Amino acid sequence: MSRYQPGIDAVCEGRADAMGEAQGSALRDRIMAACDVLKQLEAFRLLQPKWMPYFVYRWLAERKSRRFLAQALERDSGSFERLQGLATGAGLPFRTICLFNALEPMLSSIAGCTACPGACSSVALTGRRTTSGGPIVAHNFDYLPLVQPLYMLRRCRPAGKLQSLEFTTAPLAGAVDGINEAGLAIAYDYAFTIDRPSAPSPPISLAIAHALASCRTVEEAATLISRCPRWGGGLLMLADAEGAIASLELSSTCSELRYPESGSDSLFHTNAFFGDMMREVQITGGAVYDERAPVPLRGRRVHESSERRDARFRQLLAESGTLDADGLAALMSDHGVSGTADDDSPCVHGSYWATTACLQFMPRERRMRVAYESACAASYSEFTV
Known part of the structure; x- marks a missing residue:
């Protein structure tokens, strides 16, 4: 524990x-x-x-x-x-x-390019893919173990706006993940982007905090965040109490909203964009970490882990049926085809990053579950907005 x-x-x-x-x-x-x-x-x-x-x-x-x-x-x-x-x-x-x-x-x-400070993986299920029929979002927050002691949950009650529960780190005004009293849930994965805004702009985490304070649905949140000035790249998994789920891909200048394919009732993403337009502002597929990167990453291809985790989630979701929160937690704890966790497995045990927090959101119940440990060892604590 x-x-x-x-x-x-x-x-x-x-x-x-x-x-x-x-x-x-x-x-x-x-x-x-x-x-x-x-x-x-x-x-x-x-x-x-x-x-x-x-x-x-x-x-x-x-x-x-x-x-x-x-x-x-x-x-x-x-x-x-x-x-x-x-x-x-x-x-x-x-x-x-x-x-x-x-x-x-x-x-x-x-x-000279947007640094990706962590890995991360998110999965959203709804409708026929969940035992309740309501949406569930799961997020493996893959970050430096060095930062884990700074993790925090805060209950936000902004004057005249929506209340929310938010996951972030102690010095930050913005939110990494959260769920509000209307049932809107947002989970933030980082992305590798190369475009720049025309002027200094706020980090994406502040746009997430604004959306949780102001929005009730996936569509409202996607619209607000897409219009916010921002610096950086990210993939936001969105879900609401009405059962909608979507993946919002963001860079400093572009955005694209992706919904589940017809009849699938599921979405996943790691740190690589799916949209053709967004791939134009993403670091190229052959890019390799150079001497400006931390030592454990040097010489590795930037997108290697994302591609392998995406492939594994695609396989796991194709092989799984209807899931509840515990079933989805088990899927997020997967150690890859070999069964040995590493930099490229859904539950990351890497040379630089590791899964250091796991979060789940149930929008209809206005409920979240949180564990500050790897997905394979997670013992969740439960909170309600």
Whole structure:
């Protein structure tokens, strides 16, 4: 069993600044710990000039992040105020909170392409594919074990908007996954994209938080998120209480919504786009991690893991019938054809990334299940909006 047990770590309600301050105050110790995690984050340290002391490098990165987010959030004062509240609650300089929240876009702008900070796999079932007939979304969150102590669940009650339960990390204003009181569920997988917005733009996680606060259906969420300025690439698995499921593919400039094939009542994705238009803004199939990547990834083809996991999910779903939440959890814990888990199995036990959190969403019941461990060892805790 994981030593990190899910629980409601913060209740964030009212105005944007008050929501941020509540999270910062409740998670102060974890946010402080994030500063130490950042120092150990190889992808961040690789960009540090060899001659520059770390404290100078981090200070410069914080200044750059503050300028970046000031521009990116010019038209989103609520998110900017939420970040300010986070800093106040945590007792940290505003620029430090900005660094955590701009890290992915900042790394992207330096490296020349959108960095993929993790793996991840998502499956959605509905209708004839579930025992209840209602939708279920399952998400394996594949990330650096180093970051696992920063995971958190928050209950959000924004003034005049929809309540939600959200999974994220302690320093972030945005959401990775979540479900709201209307039954809309969203799960976020990262993607490898090469296009850039015309100006600094917010990370996708902030668009997810906005959708959970404002939208009731898959269609509403897809429309809102697609229209949001954003920096980065992702695949969002969407489901709602009416039974709809869809996969929203996103880059900084493009989006495409994919529904299940007729009669299939199922969808899956990992970190590679399915849409022809979206593949035009995706890193090419033959791209290989070079010396700018963390050491365990160098020399590996970028899309290799995604392609193998996609192929395995296609096979598993073709061979499975109707599933309940436990049956879907078993599917997500698969260790591949060989039975030995690795970088390319649905349950990732890799040289760099690993499945460090598993989440399930049941939109009709407004319910989610969470485990901070690998899919093959998951013991879920249950929460209701």
